[in-house]
Amino acid sequence: MYFNSIALTTALLAGSSMAEIIWDGRFTDKSAAEIDKWSWNNQVGAYQYYIHGAGATTDYINISPDYANPADISSSDGARITVDGTSSWNGQSMMRTELIPSTKAAINKGKKYYHFSLRRGADNAPDATAEHQIGFFESHFTELKYGVDGSNGKLQWMTDGKAQFDMDFEANVWHNVAYGIDFDASTVEFYHSTGGDKLVSKAGPMKASVSSNGADWHVGVLKFSKTKEDWFFSSVYIEDGELTTSISGPSGGAAPIKASSTSAVPSKAPVTTSSSSAAVVKTTSSQVAPTSVTAVSSSSSAAPTTLQTMTKSTSVKSSVSSTSAAVAAPSETDDAGCTVEYVYV
Template sequence: MYFNSIALTTALLAGSSMAEILWDGRFTDTSAAEINKWSWENQVGAYQYYIHGSGATTDYVNISPDYVNPADASSSDGVRITVDGTSSWNGQTMMRTELIPSTKAAINKGKKFYHFSLKRAAENAPDAKAEHQVAFFESHFTELKYGIDGSDGKLQWMTDGKAQFDMDFDADVWHNVAYGIDFDANTVEFYHSTGADELVSKAGPLSASVSSDGADWHVGVLKFSQTKEDWFFSSVYIEDGELTTAISGPSDDLTPKVSSSAAPVSSSTIATVSSSQAAVVTTSSSVAAAEPTSVVAPLSSPSSAVPTTLQTMTLPTSPNSSVSAIVATTSASAAAPSSTDDAGCAVEYVYA
């Protein structure tokens, strides 16, 4: 008796997140020290910090557990970004305090999801009569704006200067946001929720003049007034693969480490075996040529048609490459297989 190995592989992967964090800007005590030490000569940490006023770092950027989105169990801290009358950068008339991702990852290629949570407080509240550009790209193909004409005190999502979605901007309400940016298709989608609710698509995908050099996403605020304001950010990261809607981000123990440049797996390479073995082995041609060492775990029972536990591990293939093995087994403990031929397992190999 035979079963459909393609269906089993599909079921396995559908039950897991294929998300990968390419750049992690979630704040910690360590990142606070790094931001304070950052300079062009000493580019440490996750962020570039050069767009700010002439005062001390703590005049503009403060990291603390008091500023984290409480719905995000994966982040220990959030950041309070202050913009005031001293926040002139290079003599500009607008006031600015901004952090920029510092990474060599391909955050400006393919389809990416730019995540962050944002709120304001009643104290040092934003001036609703002055324009604010928030979490924007240099070309402004996607951004949030506040205080622009006709916004009625709402926070607005914009593409190429056009308002596409608006939100009430009440004090102490966390707004969770993801920009779904397809750098190849030149489209942008907007995902949003408040509090602990999961992200939901609110607009798009919409055509936009998508452009980025990978070092021009501004996590912070540019504004056209000199009042003192505090803006709070949390849960900042950039994701490849599928969108994670949970506010805590991808689950580490269920996230296969798959490179966005990994070769797609062809259905023609899937091997069908008997249900008594309950095994699926999927390989791309490049992986097959590398002949990775097989590491498998048997199912606890031949009648277990669909595995219930997903594990990931890395298998060396050469000094310069590795393979990620996604191993699905039943939740029950199982003895080690006597050989790789008669082990009941489900394994997919893809380049990491």
């Protein structure tokens, strides 16, 4: 039987998702070792890790299957991000533990979807009386906030310091989030669900002061108190093309394709890599680690990001208002021998 190859290819593509993961920050059994080893001179793994306190990496970042959203069968692990009184970065008064995507992909161009799942536990719960900034960009054009005055214990989605959507924030409930950001049109959309439910549009698109250098999305928490808190992140990735509403990503819930690897981290799970594909159907690689299932994680290196971090404190009563506090601007020499100045607004 004769098949028209062009027609067959067209049919296959038409039946496939047009979504493509261009940066994969989903945690795996190798993420802990990569984050611990990361420096400006050794940019390994999916994340830059420089915004944290002076303690050991495990004081602030821990990776485990217990911390993953169980509804995401494409992710083997999640991250517990701890923020406490030792989490001051460069002498700042706010406490911070944050990861930054490490990638050369154009995550700040065109229309992109920034995905992550978030929950809190009953132990080391967030202080509802102190402001928290979560999953934010340095210009704060889109972010989640918690503990803002007048929010009544709600988790809030913000654009340019204005509350646009509120969510109950109960212990051990996964909140699945996607920011739909159009960097050309300067608009933002908000998609949300809980547990294993598919993402649903909740707000937008709406105009915002969209701005990013491609290395300033903060996966983590900045807060204005010193109490010890644990925040859990899972299913973190950035997508091009159409929005994937499934919590398991554009694979449609299929488990990642496994491949062999020859390198390993001592006393950790084997090192794995993922490859980005320009085709509609994306192929990833992973490796089965002892006693756990693995998922994909990108390991592309990125040029050093700007270390300028802007923070805005927002007070919300009957309406939302935004204030900012000036912070001293220290300078230091980084691992590459360059003098870096920090500017805080």
